[in-house]
Amino acid sequence: MRKRCFAPVVNADTRLLILGSLPGExxxxHSQYYAHPQNRFWMLLGEVLQIELASLPYDARLAALLAHGVGLWDVVAQAHRIGSLDSNIRARDDNDLPALLARYPAIATIAFNGGTALKLGMKVLGEEAKRYRIVALPSSSPAYTLGYADKLAQWQALADGIQ
Structure with missing residues (x-):
């Protein structure tokens, strides 16, 4: 069975685009970005934005991101994958990141949530990547065992992309 990403969460005011690899199980x-209760995405980004995201209903989380100029999507459009680990992604089709970026010219910063997203995303962007500020983030996933404080210190680099 092929697993598919969600639609991008972006609008004309999006200045920072955060890209993951492919949603986990x-x-x-739940048909929601970062729904695993141990994934720290909403906590990390909430601290960067200085708002409480984790306790909000999902639709309110997305609305808050857009209100702060933050968008979400994934590098991989669809792929075969057993479980949730990025290392198990096979036979993937990538999203057309350059086309999305062309439709939303306010995007100036692209952040990659994790090493797989970074590696695959930079290949998809190619020379186009030079037009953007690129931020490599440690994965918010519980599978990436870096401590929360260390993750947060690196995620704080996003603050420059939303000011």
Missing amino acids: KSLA
Whole structure:
């Protein structure tokens, strides 16, 4: 069975685009970005934005991101994958990142949530990447065992992309 990403969460005011690799099993089951309860995405980004995101209903989280100029999407459009680990992604089709960026010219910063997203995303962007500020983030996933404080210190680099 092929797993598919969600639609991008972006609008004309998006200045920072955060790209993951491909939603995990919990996210796919709930049809929500970063739905696994141990994934720290909403906590990390909430601290960067200085708002409480994790306790908000999902639609309110997305609205808050857009209100702060932050968008979400994934590098991989669809792929075969057993479980949620990026290392199990096979036979992937990538999203057309350059086309999305062309439609939303206010985007100036692209952040990659994790090493796989960065590696694949930079290949998809190619020379186009030079037009953007690129931020490599440690994965918010519980599978990436860097401590929360260390993750947060690196995620704080996003603050420059939303001011």
